[in-house]
Amino acid sequence: MELLKLAWGFAQVGIGAFGGGISTLPLIRHILVDNYRWLTLDGFSQVLALAQVTPGPIAVNAATFVGFQKAGLIGATVATLSVVFAPLLIVITVAALLQRGSKNRMDRFRNALRPTVAALLTLAFLPLARTAFSGIVPFLLFAAGIGALRFRFFRENPPALFLLSGLAGLLLFL
Amino acid sequence: MPGKTGKMERILHERDRIPLTPLQLFFTFFKISAVTFGGGIAILAMAKTELTKRSFPEEEMGEVAALATSMPGPIATSTAWLAGRKIAGLSGAVASVAGVLLPPFSAILLLSGIVLAHRDSAALSAFFKGVLCAVSALVATLVFGEIRRTFTGKAGWINLLPYVLVIGLILVARLHPLAAMACGVGLRLVLPGENRWSC
Numbered sequence: 001m002e003l004l005k006l007a008w009g010f011a012q013v014g015i016g017a018f019g020g021g022i023s024t025l026p027l028i029r030h031i032l033v034d035n036y037r038w039l040t041l042d043g044f045s046q047v048l049a050l051a052q053v054t055p056g057p058i059a060v061n062a063a064t065f066v067g068f069q070k071a072g073l074i075g076a077t078v079a080t081l082s083v084v085f086a087p088l089l090i091v092i093t094v095a096a097l098l099q100r101g102s103k104n105r106m107d108r109f110r111n112a113l114r115p116t117v118a119a120l121l122t123l124a125f126l127p128l129a130r131t132a133f134s135g136i137v138p139f140l141l142f143a144a145g146i147g148a149l150r151f152r153f154f155r156e157n158p159p160a161l162f163l164l165s166g167l168a169g170l171l172l173f174l
Numbered sequence: 175m176p177g178k179t180g181k182m183e184r185i186l187h188e189r190d191r192i193p194l195t196p197l198q199l200f201f202t203f204f205k206i207s208a209v210t211f212g213g214g215i216a217i218l219a220m221a222k223t224e225l226t227k228r229s230f231p232e233e234e235m236g237e238v239a240a241l242a243t244s245m246p247g248p249i250a251t252s253t254a255w256l257a258g259r260k261i262a263g264l265s266g267a268v269a270s271v272a273g274v275l276l277p278p279f280s281a282i283l284l285l286s287g288i289v290l291a292h293r294d295s296a297a298l299s300a301f302f303k304g305v306l307c308a309v310s311a312l313v314a315t316l317v318f319g320e321i322r323r324t325f326t327g328k329a330g331w332i333n334l335l336p337y338v339l340v341i342g343l344i345l346v347a348r349l350h351p352l353a354a355m356a357c358g359v360g361l362r363l364v365l366p367g368e369n370r371w372s373c
Contacts, residue, residue, distance in 0.1 A: 016352045020215060020249040022313055026344060027351040043293075049305040050289060055208055056278020057248035064282040069290060073283070080279055084271065087247025088255055095241055095256065103240060109359075110244040115333035116358035118324040119340035120351070121317045128310035131303060138307050145311025158312055159211040162305045169304015174297055 002071050006079045009036050010063045011086035017059050019117035024059055025124035038066050045131065052162050059083050137172050141165055194228060196262050196269035202228075203254050203273030217250040217274070218242060225257055234260055250274050329367030336362040 013031050017024040025048070032039045039047065051061035060083055067079030098106075132142035145165060148154045154161040194202070206220045218239055226232050238260070242252040251271055258270030292298045324333050336358040343354035 012352075014248070015246050016355070017248060018246050018355065020243070022316060027355075030351050045306060046289060046293070046299075046302050049302040049309065050282070050285060052211075052305060052309050054278060054281040054285065055211055056275075056281070057250050059248050060251070060275065060278050061282050064279050065286045065289075068283060068286045076279070076283060076286075080275065084248065084251045084275065087245065088252065088271075091241060091245045091247060091252050091255065094245055098241075103237070106240050106244050108363075110240075112359045112362040113244065114324050115336040115362055116340050116355050118317075118320045118333070119337045119344075119358060120355070121313070121320050122337075123341060123344055125310065125313045125317050128306060128313055131306045132310035138303065141304060141307035142311050142314075145308040146314065148308075149311060149315055157211070158308075161312075162308045165308030166301040166305040169300045169302070169307065170297060173300035173303050 003075060003078050005036065006067055006070060006075055007082040009038070010059075010067070010079045010083040013059055013063070014083040014085075014087040015090065017057075017083075017087065018113060019120065021058060022124050023117045023120040026120050028059060028062055029127070032062065032066060038070065041127070045127070049162075049166075053159050053166070141168060141172070144168075194230075194261050194266075196258075196265045199258050199262055199266050200269040200273040203258070203270045204276055207250065207274045208277040215243075215249060218253050221253050221257060225261070230257065230261060332365050332367045333362065335365065 009031055013024075013028055016027045016031075029044055033041060033044050047062050047065050048058065050065065051058045054061060060080060063079040063083040064076045067075035067077070069075075071078070132138055145161060148161050148164075149158075202224055203221070206217060206224060210216045210220050222232075222235050222239070226235055235257070238253060238256040241256055242249050245252060251274055254270035254274040255267045259267035262269070289298065324337070325331060339361055340354050340358035343349040343357060344351055347354075349357075
């Protein structure tokens with residue numbers, strides 16, 4: 001039963017994951033925190049932080065984590081496979097239906113997606129802002145991050161910045 | 175570019191494609207996935223470099239990229255499936271997806287045990303709080319860049335309507351994000367104004 005729920009929940013996450021990465025956070029949060037209550041808000045933030053310092057897309061990382069937490073190795077496998085293969089079924093179908101000329105239509109769709117993705121990104125920032133603006137010290141760390149992202153090295157290797165900031169957090173927040 | 179030399183190129187590529195076996199695809203995508211943090215778009219870019227270097231035609235990589243970025247699902251796994259499929263058939267697709275999934279899967283499995291065991295530890299929350307401050311910094315710059323790209327240019331202001339609609343529907347009306355997204359895309363499709371950009 002738990003496995004079926006995991007499969008269905010993460011199939012929805014996968015199918016709704018448009019635009020990739022951060023812009024999928026509002027949906028992931030809605031499904032994992034509000035709908036299924038698999039994670040608390042704090043738990044969700046922890047998964048988000050963990051996903052940022054490990055390889056792979058956030059949706060996949062969240063699936064493995066929540067699946068493991070709910071039903072061990074099997075749960076992790078089921079959740080991960082459904083977050084990947086449910087949307088892949090759509091991709092495969094569309095790829096099969098596509099003719100040479102339909103690239104225009106796809107471009108049009110992607111253009112139409114743009115403002116929605118911008119909106120989702122903005123929404124993804126809100127809960128993060130709550131952490132970043134929760135006090136002077138977190139805000140300074142946030143500002144330092146903005147400054148560090150002006151450097152090419154950190155823009156190309158954000159996990160390096162995240163790890164440094166995490167270590168700074170150990171010193172500052174403990 | 176399709177056209178002129180299309181047929182000839184296609185024949186050449188059929189032959190060139192043979193060198194990448196499913197096993198090689200697995201390792202190629204495993205490597206890309208293990209060293210690329212920050213998800214989809216980054217992996218797509220890496221895959222493009224790695225695969226075109228090994229004689230996967232750029233035109234077909236373009237098709238893969240167009241599909242992977244406009245369809246739902248993690249971009250990394252869609253890219254792996256579509257490219258793997260074109261290069262070595264069904265087994266190539268499965269091998270590529272397995273390669274892309276294994277690094278994040280094993281990393282989270284290894285770490286989730288630790289995180290779950292120490293979920294109330296002050297040190298772990300302090301560390302995560304630090305990470306999240308930097309993540310907010312990154313997301314803030316992403317939001318800023320995305321907003322600038324979405325609302326500038328010819329008829330860019332019209333994008334403001336679906337943007338506000340989606341935020342309002344999710345934040346105020348508490349609609350399911352998927353429904354809100356459908357409304358946003360639908361509204362943009364019926365609104366006038368072609369706003370083209372390259373992805």
